[in-house]
Amino acid sequence: MTRPVHRVAPATDTPVRQESLRAHNLSLTFRQIVGAAAPISRIELAVATGLTRPTISRIVDDLLAGGLIIEAGPARSGNSGRPRVGLTLAATGPAGLGLDIRVDTLSACVVDLTGAVRHLAFAPRPKTAAEALASLAEMGRAAMAAAAAEHLTVVGTTLAVPGPVEDGSIVRFAPVLGWRDVDAGAALRPALGPVTVDNDASLAALGELYASAPALRDFVCVSGEFDIGAGLVLGGALLRGARGWGGSLGHVAVDSDGPPCACGATGCLQHYAGLQQILPGAAPMPYSPAVAIDDLASAGNPEVLAALDRAGSALGVALSALINIIDVDTVLLGGSYSLLASWLIESVERELSRRVLTSGWAPVSVRPAPLGPDAAVMGAALSAIDQVRQDPNSWLARA
Amino acid sequence: MTRPVHRVAPATDTPVRQESLRAHNLSLTFRQIVGAAAPISRIELAVATGLTRPTISRIVDDLLAGGLIIEAGPARSGNSGRPRVGLTLAATGPAGLGLDIRVDTLSACVVDLTGAVRHLAFAPRPKTAAEALASLAEMGRAAMAAAAAEHLTVVGTTLAVPGPVEDGSIVRFAPVLGWRDVDAGAALRPALGPVTVDNDASLAALGELYASAPALRDFVCVSGEFDIGAGLVLGGALLRGARGWGGSLGHVAVDSDGPPCACGATGCLQHYAGLQQILPGAAPMPYSPAVAIDDLASAGNPEVLAALDRAGSALGVALSALINIIDVDTVLLGGSYSLLASWLIESVERELSRRVLTSGWAPVSVRPAPLGPDAAVMGAALSAIDQVRQDPNSWLARA
DNA sequence: AGGTTACGTCAACGTCTGTAACAAATTTGC
DNA sequence: GCAAATTTGTTACAGACGTTGACGTAACCT
Structure with missing residues (x-):
């Protein structure tokens, strides 16, 4: 692959x-x-x-x-x-187009060479994969038209999806969408030209990287609505697994004897830190649960506060495993967690300082991700334009 | 750093x-x-x-x-x-010198451009850090002399130590050696010239990489006598954390509510899969415990067999966390575990197939590390000569 | 007005790779 | 047994690029 x-x-x-x-x-x-x-x-x-x-x-x-x-x-x-x-x-010329598909929102974003967002649109997600892809294609075309009106030419398109991606095109499975073996790249190609499909957690990390450059070089960006993902950046480069199927932080075992998870294993982080666990009964509808949780926590609801503490501790355990294996100096809480960061940071940091072997010498900073929930779609657009930024010759050869 | x-x-x-x-x-x-x-x-x-x-x-x-x-x-x-x-x-010309410190053995190794081992020596480890470093300096000089006799010139020296290393020179702490803040690079420099100090798990992984090239490109090499380390190779390149302090697999939490560990955390892998836990009472003396464990297991000792199963399962849990975050397709059991691989593989694979999210699509192969316990010293020597292999101009400029 | 700094252009030079013709070493065919 | 064919390796020349150094121009300052 x-x-x-x-x-x-x-x-x-x-x-x-x-x-x-x-x-x-x-x-x-x-x-x-x-x-x-x-x-x-x-x-x-x-x-x-x-x-x-x-x-x-x-x-x-x-x-x-x-x-x-x-x-x-x-x-x-x-x-x-x-x-x-x-x-x-130049603020005209090449631009990158990013698309994102979340539990109930589609989004499209155009950024220019300077990294400025020139176009940003949202739409509700239709039920089926075919409808969602048709809708994304329409949003992409509209974004390209809007870009053209500002003398921008889209030179690359990237789609962010919440699940592992094969060959930069095929979504093997995306549980929160109910997708299985969907070739999203092929579906969008007729309308938008070549589209690179990538994991949303990875793209969110790239978004935070580009937006913060050159301040952040090594960090992990926790990203999640209902699935918890991790995008890892080391030395200013996104780290992918051998087959591009890494970043599944949600299924790291926090307690190997813990309760069973839908994935077949036991004691997964997902079970302790997923939004549904913090606010039982929260149906998959993005950010509303996070906002609801934030409101309840602000009101002092003891059950929610306890659940947030449990979630933060579990996140801390999983992140400690990650940092013990690949040490990074910064953790960004992204996605829905960026809205809940103030309730989580303390317990995450507590576990990190207990469990990260080198925390005494090299403390780990935990912060909310600056771009928050829209990091993925912006990262998608930025990763598309970044190809020109890294190799302007391709654009010059084209013009 | x-x-x-x-x-x-x-x-x-x-x-x-x-x-x-x-x-x-x-x-x-x-x-x-x-x-x-x-x-x-x-x-x-x-x-x-x-x-x-x-x-x-x-x-x-x-x-x-x-x-x-x-x-x-x-x-x-x-x-x-x-x-x-x-x-x-050429089998003459530049050569790499590798040195290694293990719990009770020092070793030195010279490899030539072809990767062939031209010299390999062992010695017992003296108690104090100063004595051990003096002994290593002596072994290094002897190895250089032996190399010179075969028309080889040592162009680089690397020392493997069981602990995190700062600035390629300073050993912050190495519990199994009882070292703290030892500047091993500076200590060896007068006798051997510039010496790069590096973590033994990382170097063992490099050794396996170079020895297997180009077959293996993405793998994790579990390495350990008493400390359990992990060297991660992705795309044919060794992965280091931001500050070079990764690879501490032994302190990944297998059960966050588990028993306390010397590091201050609870439920660390170390406690389930360390050699001392498999064979209680095993004093730190390398490979003898592994050999003893192997003998007892072969004889059908039920307690040891049960301990091996527990160790394999715990290893599987920790490795699942690693692979869920950074997917690799191969796990090499190195160090002492290479000797016990046949007793561990089954339970490791069982946990991996349960816990790795993508194991259904992308199975993970678990094998003993070909180089086994000497991978670190060979990896140290190979990493030294590899600088010439990657950039021959430095050698040509010198000659 | 004169000094100062930024920028463009030109020619000569050295180095590298590519193209094309040439030399060397072996097999094949008669 | 000897010449032609074939493949490999080398030499000679042309094209491309960056560097050096010099000169000229432009735009600001005192």
Whole structure:
């Protein structure tokens, strides 16, 4: 099985010719512009990249001609002399389209090169997979039209789904949707062109990564409405399992002798920290349960407060297992948990400090995820546009 | 904190000039020779790399001149025409030195470019850290002398220790050795030059990776005498946590309400699957307990058999957590567990098939680790020589 | 107005790979 | 037994790229 590749480095097992040389240096220069906090001048690019002024000039010309960057007016550097010309990412040109399917909401999102959200739409999820995919296709087309109206061209589309994905296209199973073996990529292709399908927890983590860059490099993003997933970012790169089927935090055993789970195992985290367990009777309807739980907890409801404490402890146990195996320094509580973070952080941190072997030397920070419940759809859009950000040559070759 | 880098790809944030181009293609070509099962000809290299015959010729000339490869006599290809000249890795030239500290054994190992073990020595471990390090320095010098006698030059030294390592040098704590805050890298430097210190579980996994290449790409290698560690390899690359402090499988919670552990938590895997738990009263003396346990199990001792079943189940629970988070398709039982694998595999597999969410689609194979208890010292030596295998330019620049 | 800094352009140079022709070594065919 | 065919490896030349250094222009400051 192949899986979508989110690579930063150019392939290392490919011969390089002279033109790859130019492509590499162009990509390097462009990434400097992407990573710069403010408009950056040619001189600064030359210093930052180690290339010479003439080379930078040529590269900048190509980037300007391709519409990837714009000259953003004089940007003063220091004291005297000709002012530097600031270069910034263009707000027109390539864009990424993200789609997301949650328990009862579909969403679509367009982001431009700068990472700004240019379009965001929601719709209720129809019952069947076919209807939901048709609806997503319609939302995607509308988003593309809205993008075109702002001189944006969608260069890549990613769909987030709550379940493991095979070959970047086939949803093997998504219990909360009632899906099994749905080839979502093939279904959307006629309307939207090639669509990469990926796990929502992974994409949410990518969303938090891109949105926070370059502050966060190593973290795990807990993500979940009813299924609890974990997206793992290490060294600024999303970590996928061998077959892309990782991230099932909800089925990590918290107590191997615990109660049975629908998955066939016993004592799964899902049973302690799932929204249904915190608020029994909560039907699958996203965020309303989280909001309801938040309200009850704020009102001091003792049962809900106790359930939240249990949930946080169980999350802490599962996260301790994760961090003992792959140490990260930050835990982001995302999805519905971002709304409940204030009720969970204390008990999560308590278990982490007890159970993480190196917590004495290297404390783990637990925080709500900045992007919250919409991280997945934004991460989907960002991961689509990120291909251009990492390799602008593909866009230049196209134009 | 920085950590040792095991990188395959050349830095992506560096400008490339013409000479980097040559360096890249040389490295690419050399890796093809490394990965080839049999001697490979220039023309085969051209096809494999995508470079042209003249370019390959130049690169091969450089590699021959640098002593990294040799012409291994005519190797017939097919029918007619000039015969191909086989090229193989030289058995002289650069070599890697590995050192290992276990509970009561020190070991040293030299491997050449081909991955062949050219020198392997053992010694008992002295009590104190200072004595042990002095002893290791002596073993290292002897190994270097033995290497020199066979026209080998040690280009890198790696030390494996049973505990988390900071900055590639400082052993924060190693309970089974009674070490705390020992700067092993600095202690060995005067005698051996720069030494990279690394975790033994990680190095054992690297050893299994290099020894099995290219068969295994994604696996976890359980490694342990008394501490249970996990080395994780994904996509042919060793996975380290953000701060290099991962791999503590022994302190993953199997039952969060279980008995207290020395680490301060409760229900750690260590308590169920540690050698002391399988054979109560087993003093820390490596492999003798494993051998003793194996003997008792073979004799049908019911208590030991029951303990082995409990240990396997607990291992299965912890590994299920790992695989649910980061899916790998293979589990290697290494260290002492390689000797007990036949008693453990069944119960480990039972728990995996129950608890791994995707086990129905993607079964996980559990096997004894081929290199067994010596994987760490061999992995240490291999990781040292692997720097040359990945980037032969460093050796050529030196010579 | 003169000094200062940023930027573009040009030519010469060195290095690399690719293309194309050439030399070497073996098998095949008569 | 000897020449042609075939495959492998090497040499010669052309094209592409970045670097160096120099010159010219533009835009700000004192």
